Amino acid sequence: MTRNPPDLPEEPFDEAGGAHVGDRQFAITLARGLDVLRAFSAEAPVLGNKEISQRTGLPKATVSRLTYTLTSLGFLHFLPEAGKYGKYVLGRAVLSMAHPLLANIKLRQAARTPMRELADAVGGAVSLGVRDGLNMVYVHTAKRVESAGWISDIGKTFALGRSCMGDAFLAALPQGTRESLLSDIRTSMPDEWEATASRIERSREQVARLGFCVHEGLVRPSVHVVAAPIHLPDQGEPYVFNCAITAEASSHARLFDDIGPRLAELVAQMKERLANAEAEPPQPLPDAWARRH
Structure with missing residues (x-):
């Protein structure tokens, strides 16, 4: 049975939905429910109402009603x-909703085997990611057995402004779209902005x-990452492939002269494969099947 803390008096809260002030089509309650789900992460998989309130900024009484509803529907x-x-x-229920999205990403389906081959060849983890707000999210990962302890898996997120994958994504955007996202990133990390902006520009020039672009030990000193966008x-927006490999197994020269070019070749291979798949006409049904139907 679902148990919630006693109802608390409703606290003042911006009913207009922040950036959606004046938008009569915007469903505030739905947005709040989704904010509750986004509060959970691999680092914080178990949360109480108080913790959810702190992470979302929502009043405790609102969180109590939302968690009750989400639990009743199977999302919590x-x-x-x-x-x-x-x-x-x-x-x-969250997992069930994710499957149709993952199953219909054509690039993810086409790239599985090449990603596995590349991971085996370089001895690292190769991932495919997309943007979600100010984060990049892995939608597929291939890695060698001996690197199974690395934190590379479906659903893993990295901040757009603090990751090699994020830099590659920004580099592939039209200037206007990129500038808009850079403004949002600057607002989210003002103390780090100067160094971040310089790194993002260097990555853009590399792409x-x-x-591709290269980060040597940015997230963790023991891990180097190479990323290449594909549009x-x-x-819609670009996807990004990245390859993470231990620092001890990847010199500066190997990152730029071996792993980077291999990743760029994977991008070219996927573009060609998907273009050919789109161009192929539907195959005729076998005569035997047609006669039976």
Whole structure:
């Protein structure tokens, strides 16, 4: 049975939805429910109402009603013995909703084998990511067995302004779109902006010249990352491939002369494969099948 803390008096909150002030089509309650789901992460998989309130900025009474509703619908699962009032984890309904999205990313389906081959060849982890707000999210990862302890997996997120994948994504955007996102990144990390802006510009220049960019130990000193964007017709924003490899297995020269070019070749291979797939006419049905139907 779902158990919630006693109802609390509603606290003042911006009913207009912040950036959506005046937007009569914007469903505030739905947005708040999604904010509750976004509060969970691999680093914080179990949260109580108080913690969710702190992470989202939503009033505690609002969070209590939202978690009750989300639990009733299967999007959260309640752990009654966790903490004074119980805590929540994401429910399996979240996973069910993710599958149609992943299954319909054509690039993800086409790149599985080449990503595995590249991961085996370089001894690292090769991932495909997309943007979600100010984060990049992995939608597929291939890695060697011996690197299974690395934090590279579907759903893993990295800040757009603090990752090689994010830099590659920004480099592939039209200038106007890029400037708009850079403004948002600057607002989200003002103390780090000067150094971040310089690094993002260096990465943009690398992508323009080489087709990929390189970060040596940015997120963790022990891991180097190479990333290459790929833009497909009629697919909206770019996708990004990256390759993460231990620092001890990747010299500066190897990153630029071996792994980077291999990743750029993967991009070219995927563009050609998907273009050919789109150009192929539908195959005729076998005569035997046609006669039976």
